[in-house]
Amino acid sequence: MSTTTSTPASGARTGGLSSDLPRAGSRGGSGAAPLKNNYSSLLQVVLFWLGAILMPTGIIVILLGYYGVANAAFDFDREAYSYSGGFLGLALTFSGGFLYFGAWLARIAEDNRESSKRLADTLLVLADVTSRSAAINDNGVDVAALPVIAGNGTTIHRRDCALIAHRDDLRPAGDTPGLTACRVCKP
Structure with a gap:
């Protein structure tokens, strides 16, 4: 059994969303081994x-070569x-400098990857907020929350219920007696 936690977005910006939103680039790991399957971070460290x-x-x-030449x-x-x-020391020093430069470039690439993930997460939140605001009509009624019945069924669903999302034969529930509430969407 694995549980995932997501950092909730600011309520002032999202209208108080409290649902778990998908995370871009998340793999569901626990983070116990940060370098496992993360080759760019491993490359940077090496x-x-x-x-x-x-x-x-x-x-x-x-310095040893200078000491040898002097004595x-x-x-x-x-x-x-x-x-x-002299030459071996210069070669080692320049090689070390280039490897430092490579580590710096790997760090920049990792930072860019993280900022892209954060941007994608922000865009997912923005898309969720705009889809929710588009579902509310001009009178302030949440269209997705209106109760509907699928076909000749006896269960009331919300219009955005996952059980009837693929159906085309939805009709308003109205005041039809003898209907039961869906256990998934709980209208």
């Missing part, structure tokens, strides 16, 4: 930590230290 390791390592290699007695030793310390 790039960040690789950059965090490579940049300081490159700087340390450059070498022969010219051929100085060349070896400058190649190994």
Whole structure:
């Protein structure tokens, strides 16, 4: 048994909606393992930590190469230290910098994805509010809440009941005696 909770929207903007609305991009997970099946966040974390390791390592290699060049007695030793310390250190430092940059780009992509989900949720709330306001006619009567009967049935439904949503033979219930109320929509 899984339960989903949704953050209710502001009542001032939505007219006091209290029903659970669908969430765009929701998968119904509990959130216990935030990196499970979330490859963009995993990519961001991996790039960040690789950059965090490579940049300081490159700087340390450059400093060790400088120390080796400064303390070498022969010219051929100085060349070896400058190649190994200087070029390898620069390569590690630039690689770490590019990985940091990649982590930053992955973070921007994740933020854009989250804002798109929030925008989609807001649009779903707006669509629900406008559909409810369109269902109310000029006299302030909620047309979706009017009681109807499907065909020759003996059960009163609301016009927006899920059990009769596909039916075309709806007629107003009026004051017909002996009708029972639907247990789903409870008119």
